[in-house]
Amino acid sequence: MDFIRKHRDFAVYCLFGFLASIINIIIFDVSHNNFGVPLWIANTIAWFISNVFSFFVTKIFVFKTEMGSYKKMFNEGIYFIVSRLFSLLFDDVFMIVAVLIFPLNNILIKAIDQLVVGLFNYYSSKWIFNYNNRNIIEKIKQFRISQKNNEKKESEAKEI
Structure with a gap:
């Protein structure tokens, strides 16, 4: 069984x-x-x-x-x-x-x-x-978002 x-x-x-x-x-x-x-x-x-x-x-x-x-x-x-x-x-x-x-x-x-x-x-x-693997996809998306936010902060800091 x-x-x-x-x-x-x-x-x-x-x-x-x-x-x-x-x-x-x-x-x-x-x-x-x-x-x-x-x-x-x-x-x-x-x-x-x-x-x-x-x-x-x-x-x-x-x-x-x-x-x-x-x-x-x-x-x-x-x-x-x-x-x-x-x-x-x-x-x-x-x-x-x-x-x-x-x-x-x-x-x-x-x-x-x-x-x-x-x-x-x-x-x-x-x-x-398999939704356990979705966590991997979500982590990749979150990583990309955090990279974009960091790049935005860096460019704003350079402007000041």
Whole structure:
């Protein structure tokens, strides 16, 4: 029972991550293989749609954070998308290189890609939705504010 409690977030994330990966693969397949959309554009469209889905299910079901105000959700969404931009970059490069190098079906390559990207996304999501880490962000903001205040005081002192 202790093992289940300890790894609950990861197990639930895997379930919803699997669903997000299925969405990603289906959208990629339909747009690239059926409609002839260029690989990186189809991959990016699939990434965007699956990440919108992933944001909400990760927030609500995995890390169980409140929806809160629009400002709070917007800030979390920004952190979420920025962290996922790194995975998009990897995702696009991996797909292009793997499809060009390996004589495998692009859907099989996409599935392998989703496993690797999914692990990165879990840890970045855990960091974003874990409010203990928010203290780090708040400390950075406070440090910047204090630096600006010190600079302002120094410039005022020079004027006198």
